[in-house]
Amino acid sequence: MIDWSRQRLLILAPHPDDETLGCGGLMHKAKAAGAEVHVQFLTVGDTADNSAAGFSSAHERYTEIKRVADHFRWDGWDIAFPGDEYHLKLDRLPRFDLVNTIERTSPLSVGALRPTVVCAPHRSSYNQDHQVTAEAAHTALRPSDRRSRYHPPLVLAYEEAADQWHYEAVTSPDLLVELSEHDIGAKTSAMRLYGTQTHEHPHTxxxxxxxxxxxxxxMQGGTALAEGFHTMRSLA
Structure with missing residues (x-):
């Protein structure tokens, strides 16, 4: 069993809302237990969508982040590459820049924060920003000598519903985190605060x-509610 009260979580989110979609229940559960929770967004900008306006602006997205940060009581958050130059274009950035940001140059980098738990998106996402964030995290958290470079003991890949839209079979999560009704309620409430990103059913x-x-x-864990994660490293 993981003692969430003793953890410092770093959530890597390609865009605002990914952290809630993949880890909203865990963030609420961990924070309620006494953990620290930090969110590193990779990018945000104007986004074309199917709303009446036809897009959501970066200003709207920043306002939503602040509301969600207050809702979850995050201990810190940061945006590494803000602006339309990068939003939905992270695959154009040199991989070195993305890896270096996650590993050492961001205020919420692994080296600066020294998290005990890191959660990153799963590589199976169809979204190019998700894919390159997952791959950059994979490199930034690579095995090496722990005496010379910090290793987070627990590294997880979180899932989103659309990750199953993939031409190759995606393995089932191997770590299930039990959630309470309060946890899932906090998650869905946070998504409502992301008003530009929430949609009616059926939608991911x-x-x-x-x-x-x-x-x-x-159900897969024999409990009412849970979030699923893929374990990349678990060091007891």
């Missing part, structure tokens, strides 16, 4: 989708 970011995935993962 609908409230029913989030709850349904939590019910499925809970």
């Amino acid at each position: 970011r609908s409230e029913l989708t989030l709850r349904s995935l939590a019910v499925l993962r809970g």
